[in-house]
Amino acid sequence: MDLQHLSIKVFAERPETIDLSNFTGVFNSWIQRRVADELLIDVADYSHVFAGPGVILIGHEANYSLDNAGRRLGLLYNRKAKVEGTTHERLRQAARAALLACQRLEKEQALKFSGQEMRVIVNDRLIAPNTDETFTSLAPEFKSFFDTLYRGAEYLLNPTPDPRERLTVNVRAASRFDVETLLRNLS
């Protein structure tokens, strides 16, 4: 299965203290400073939308957002451009980009992200419909990746049930992980 369009969300701690309206400026400063290897284009503010995509830093290869889908605020990395390699390598690329963005927000904005819980979305309903079969066929590759990320700690993979949704897998480790640790685990 050629999984190209992977999104990874890392959840923010104490989301009630985060004011989304500040983040149009934050993301614009990322464009000014060209903080990523990717081409960063524009900022879209949807903070007025209930449980919406929040504030999005639109890029060419990927979008970054402080996403509030499901009323759970987190940093979402939404890959759009092709990444060469295996599914494991593509998950690694997306997770690393998401965690680096979290690391930057932790340093610059005093946010705190929890690495204990993550969400993977396969943004392509044709290649990866949200069915038990798809999840079963992908589970070994997901496990291979999260074994690396969590370095042997226990974790659970929970797919979401609605077949109309994109294939979405919630991952929860048994113990706490911070962003720095996870980045080290990926290095």
Added chain:
Amino acid sequence: MKASNPFWREQLIDQIEPELAREIDIYETEIELRKQGKIDEKLFAETRLRRGAYGQRYDNGQRWDGQETQILQYPSTELTKGPNTVWDAPGMQRIKIPFGGLNARQLEVMADLAEEYSDGIAHVTTRQDFQLHFISIDDTPALMRRLAAVGITTREACGNSVRNVTACPYSGICGDEAFDVTPYAHALSQFLNGHPDTQDFGRKFKIAFSGCKDKGCGLVNMHDLGAIAVRRIETGVEKRGFELYVGGGLGSVPHQAKLFDTFLPEEELLPTSQAIARVFARLGEKKNRNRARIKFLVAQLGLEEFKRLVLEERALLPPDPEWTAFLNDLHAHDEQPLRPAASLNGAARPEGFDRWARTNIFRQKQSRYVTVTVTLPLGDATGTQLRGLADIARRCTRETIRTTVEQNIVLRWVSEADLPEVYAALKALGLEQPGAGTILDVTSCPGTDTCKLGIASSRGLAGELRIRLAEKSHTLDEAIQDLRIKVSGCFNSCGQHHVADLGFYGVSRHSGGYTVPYFQVVLGGQWTENAGSFGLAMGAIPSKNIPEVVERLTGRYVSERLKGESFQAFIKRIGKVEIKKMLDDLTRLPPHDQDASFYSDWGDTREFTIGDMGVGECAGEVVSRVEFDLAAAEREVFEAQVLLDKGEAQKAGEMAYASMVQAAKALVKEQFYDVPDDTDRIVSEFRTRFYDTQLFWDPFAGGKFGHYLLRAHDKHAEPATHEVARQRIEEAQLVVEAAYSCYGRMQAAKPPVKVKA
């Protein structure tokens, strides 16, 4: 580009109408040919526009980041999808929804596309379309196939074509209508879409239907072609027909549509529209796109001559069975309820329900059924919300969903007894906001968020006004509840500011080396009676002061209105001079070093200027001679409005013309300080120095505004009717705005002068 793109064709081939499938295949081939350099970029641009694939802000590969203009280094630096439009730059996809009608599956597909190709948001426009932003052109064929598989086309959603045919969202259920216009709107949309006679327009063509004359839902008077349902008894038999209007439109200079026929029989709707299309295609302006809408042709020919040509054309048309075929099946669009009619009958109502029900429920003519308005903030909805709405529509109705021109969605045929259930389901989706169709329900075009033409942030302002008004919604006086606020990012009126009680459109001013976002305040527009009258601009005010403008105007209306007095009547009664005085202090701009917030736009932290001046410079206090002169020109426009209000059309027209000359003189003096105070000479110098050199040309509107001045100079001695004077005032306002912009560009082009502290 999505990895699945190549597979959608095969996947959906059996679900797409063959003609539509072929159309998308051709488009995909054209994309490939363009990539190979075998299609000219201009031709490709029109090709994609006719499929609804539109450009988006920054697609020229540049963006001001608040400090400098960054060159966006896309991978395909050479390949373009139109003049000055980089291939890889994200674009917008517009999706036509004729009369706003949708079923649940279509809503779900919209949700899927928003998530997979866009930024997760589907946006409802002021013409009942959907728009998806930040779309890759390479994804558009797959996206179109997925829409086509559920019966939606993007064909002719943009470009010089017949755009989405809109209709009152209450058609078929409203007690005021003569009859349900839905089947007629559907038939005309189908008939004209891709019709050979609509392929050679010089400009777009918008059509609207309304079931009644009095309300605003159809907005017929601001459309190129508008039809209002009428019944008539002929020889004892009741006949259906339409009051047909032509030549209306908003845009920079709005035109009220002209009554073409008081009763066009239903069987004549399609052929007469076809004849109108033919005349427009044959005689409409093609070279100067700023004069190419049908309103200019109607004005130029006069209604009687235009009508004669259309009827002549109609007589020559070869008969087409499609003209009347739909009349045999008019009931195909009849809707039925899913659940039996039942009243609430004292059932328990959840908290917040009553307040919501007061504004978001429309009682249908069918007893005990209601239409629920789902308020979408700024027209935006997530995939999850759209799927949730699809679920409600399936559970409580027979999927009778429509979009509205106020950027909302309505669910029709809800049994009253089901309202608490619907409310609870909407609340779970975060879509239970009350205030539909009230002052809280601010509408806006995309503006600078995504539109290439946007000057100021209409969505930013609309969002701010929504927040402020919602915060005090419990205490808002009833008198202002039903006022409408509409915001456009520029003079092009996509936010329909002309038909609002309080309308705003984005402009800019240059001050002390900075460019500053402003909004023109447009008052006196009328939403009812199908956009019965258009408001006039009262003057430009810094963007950050606009909430206070709303506060003052509504506050004064509450305290000083006469019994039963409408907002339009109130504005007219107290007069523009008084309003101007009331808002005068809000026109003042604080220096940058005192309040820098005025120098960036709502929801955008970037400094609005394109300059690069350092902190501590005192240029903010310098007001140039040109700025004084342009302010004088602006004052004259205002005086012209006052004269018009007094019924002195001739003087108003002359004053408007004088203001244009004054603006031109202000600019000419920048190059030729001693220009004689002679009108002919000023206009001549303006033409040579600013018009012919294109220095005055707007980056997007071209020479349109300069042309207004030159035409006014040629015609100013002619007698001015009220309508002519009004139009000249509109044009004068735009000439003055263009002069401000031109001066801003001239200043920006100068190297910055650093002043030592």
